[in-house]
Amino acid sequence: xxxxxxxxxxxxxxxxxxxxxxxxxxxxxxxxxxxxxxxxxxxxxxxxxxxxxxxxxxxxxxxxxxxxxxxxxxxxxxxxxxxxxxxxxxxxxxxxxxxxxxxxxxxxxxxxxxxxxxxxxxxxxxxxxxxxxxxxxxxxxxxxxxxxxxxxxxxxxxxxxxxxxxxxxxxxxxxxxxxxxxxxxxxxxxxxxxxxxxxxxxx
Amino acid sequence: xxxxxxxxxxxxxxxxxxxxxxxxxxxxxxxxxxxxxxxxxxxxxxxxxxxxxxxxxxxxxxxxxxxxxxxxxxxxxxxxxxxxxxxxxxxxxxxxxxxxxxxxxxxxxxxxxxxxxxxxxxxxxxxxxxxxxxxxxxxxxxxxxxxxxxxxxxxxxxxxxxxxxxxxxxxxxxxxxxxxxxxxxxxxxxxxxxxxxxxxxxxxxxxxxxxxxxxxxxxxxxxxxxxxxxxxxxxxxxxxxxxxxxxxxxxxxxxxxxxxxxxxxxxxxxxxxxxxxxxxxxxxxxxxxxxxxxxxxxxxxxxxxxxxxxxxxxxxxxxxxxxxxxxxxxxxxx
Numbered sequence: 001x002x003x004x005x006x007x008x009x010x011x012x013x014x015x016x017x018x019x020x021x022x023x024x025x026x027x028x029x030x031x032x033x034x035x036x037x038x039x040x041x042x043x044x045x046x047x048x049x050x051x052x053x054x055x056x057x058x059x060x061x062x063x064x065x066x067x068x069x070x071x072x073x074x075x076x077x078x079x080x081x082x083x084x085x086x087x088x089x090x091x092x093x094x095x096x097x098x099x100x101x102x103x104x105x106x107x108x109x110x111x112x113x114x115x116x117x118x119x120x121x122x123x124x125x126x127x128x129x130x131x132x133x134x135x136x137x138x139x140x141x142x143x144x145x146x147x148x149x150x151x152x153x154x155x156x157x158x159x160x161x162x163x164x165x166x167x168x169x170x171x172x173x174x175x176x177x178x179x180x181x182x183x184x185x186x187x188x189x190x191x192x193x194x195x196x197x198x199x200x201x202x203x
Numbered sequence: 204x205x206x207x208x209x210x211x212x213x214x215x216x217x218x219x220x221x222x223x224x225x226x227x228x229x230x231x232x233x234x235x236x237x238x239x240x241x242x243x244x245x246x247x248x249x250x251x252x253x254x255x256x257x258x259x260x261x262x263x264x265x266x267x268x269x270x271x272x273x274x275x276x277x278x279x280x281x282x283x284x285x286x287x288x289x290x291x292x293x294x295x296x297x298x299x300x301x302x303x304x305x306x307x308x309x310x311x312x313x314x315x316x317x318x319x320x321x322x323x324x325x326x327x328x329x330x331x332x333x334x335x336x337x338x339x340x341x342x343x344x345x346x347x348x349x350x351x352x353x354x355x356x357x358x359x360x361x362x363x364x365x366x367x368x369x370x371x372x373x374x375x376x377x378x379x380x381x382x383x384x385x386x387x388x389x390x391x392x393x394x395x396x397x398x399x400x401x402x403x404x405x406x407x408x409x410x411x412x413x414x415x416x417x418x419x420x421x422x423x424x425x426x427x428x429x430x431x432x433x434x435x436x437x438x439x440x441x442x443x444x445x446x447x448x449x450x451x452x453x454x455x456x457x458x459x460x461x462x463x464x465x466x467x468x469x470x471x472x473x474x475x476x477x478x479x480x481x482x483x484x485x486x487x488x489x490x491x492x493x494x495x496x497x498x499x500x501x502x503x504x505x506x507x508x509x510x511x512x513x514x515x516x517x518x519x520x521x522x523x524x525x526x527x528x529x530x531x532x533x534x535x536x537x
Contacts, residue, residue, distance in 0.1 A: 033376040034376070037358060037526050040379075040526045041357060041358070041528070042527075044239075044525055044527045045530050117537075118531075118534075119319075119324070119530065119531040119534070120530055120531070120532060144324075145324065146325075194378075194379070197379065198379040201383055
């Protein structure tokens with residue numbers, strides 16, 4: 001009986017791993033590669049990279065900003081070397097609440113984006129449904145300025161997917177947040193690792 | 204003040220198939236990559252002067268665009284309806300006419316800058332189209348379209364020139380380590396000899412009918428070259444360049460003269476797998492693909508021969524490949 005319970009839990013865990021694996025296999029490497037090229041070009045011209053998301057995606061966005069700005073360069077922190085300029089938007093809680101309270105929640109990213117945006121920049125938009133109004137508003141600002149958009153989405157890609165230049169898409173049935181968000185995190189780590197090696201190779 | 208910049212490019216395979224006499228019969232294709240050498244165009248709003256000022260080798264200051272001697276700036280201004288109150292300057296990381304597509308890079312940066320000046324944000328495709336229109340339709344230059352597209356898009360790309368004049372592109376998604384390795388297998392020389400692409404290209408254009416099959420072979424071999432790059436098989440890529448260069452040599456007598464032939468042969472004798480003269484030929488740059496351990500030997504032999512031949516400006520041109528294409532790198536009115 002003791003053994004049977006272990007096996008039962010094992011099955012649950014293995015099923016989850018398998019589900020992640022099966023969805024991970026379907027993510028287009030070409031679209032991730034396009035995203036890498038866009039970020040590399042942004043680095044070359046010393047542009048900024050804005051990363052936005054809501055809830056779990058916000059946590060991924062913040063984590064990714066830290067990885068781009070620090071982890072990518074962690075073996076070369078004492079050297080004079082151009083670093084990424086990844087920016088979490090909005091940069092302060094006061095701006096977040098000011099835009100949300102005074103104007104509307106759909107402006108919390110688009111509003112602050114306009115303070116910084118230049119034509120050398122790139123927007124990374126993380127939205128599992130691809131339909132968050134505040135994400136779509138910010139993407140439209142990016143399009144107005146003609147800057148590239150890298151989308152990380154799930155479900156059916158939503159409104160976001162067709163707007164993006166690099167369409168990093170975890171196709172799932174609606175509601176599978178845990179699958180989409182886990183895979184988004186993996187992809188952000190892949191990007192981090194890629195640039196960590198690229199930078200070490202350049203130095 | 205607006206500063207636009209556009210990169211120069213190295214064209215690997217397929218040059219010449221981007222001319223209408225060819226691609227109206229069979230899809231033209233080229234594979235090329237941009238490098239970290241740029242053309243910069245500065246556009247400044249000067250409402251107090253009522254003038255059009257253009258600064259390049261000389262400075263022109265006139266009341267109307269049609270009085271300008273710089274034909275390309277003149278035509279672009281007239282076409283966009285910009286009449287006055289504008290100052291334009293250009294800077295380059297490398298001398299013009301080096302065979303790296305600089306004249307089209309200039310047009311690309313110029314049109315990106317002018318449109319930004321008018322409040323219009325052109326995407327890469329639109330800038331490339333606008334530059335082609337300026338150079339080929341308005342200025343009647345007998346050139347192809349590959350340079351405008353290569354410079355506007357940036358990075359490693361295959362461009363296909365369709366029969367209906369449309370252009371499709373496919374990025375060649377090389378990882379950083381393949382790119383770095385390709386750089387280690389590449390050797391680029393500026394010959395110090397400058398030439399006008401138009402003169403050679405008009406001849407090439409005249410011969411196109413006879414050379415159709417040769418160009419068709421070049422257009423078809425683009426995907427094979429891409430595969431060699433993606434596999435990191437630079438030996439076979441280099442050998443393909445050699446075949447391509449031999450074929451291209453048969454296209455127009457001016458493409459290669461004796462000294463370039465000798466320089467090229469010297470490169471191969473010292474271990475290079477292949478190479479080509481970049482641009483429309485008759486001068487410009489000489490590009491080799493070499494095993495890294497033979498790089499220094501090839502470099503020394505080729506430079507020695509150039510010195511003996513009194514080619515004063517001949518020198519190695521170190522470079523890195525880049526991903527970025529045309530960009531507005533600065534503007535104070537964002």
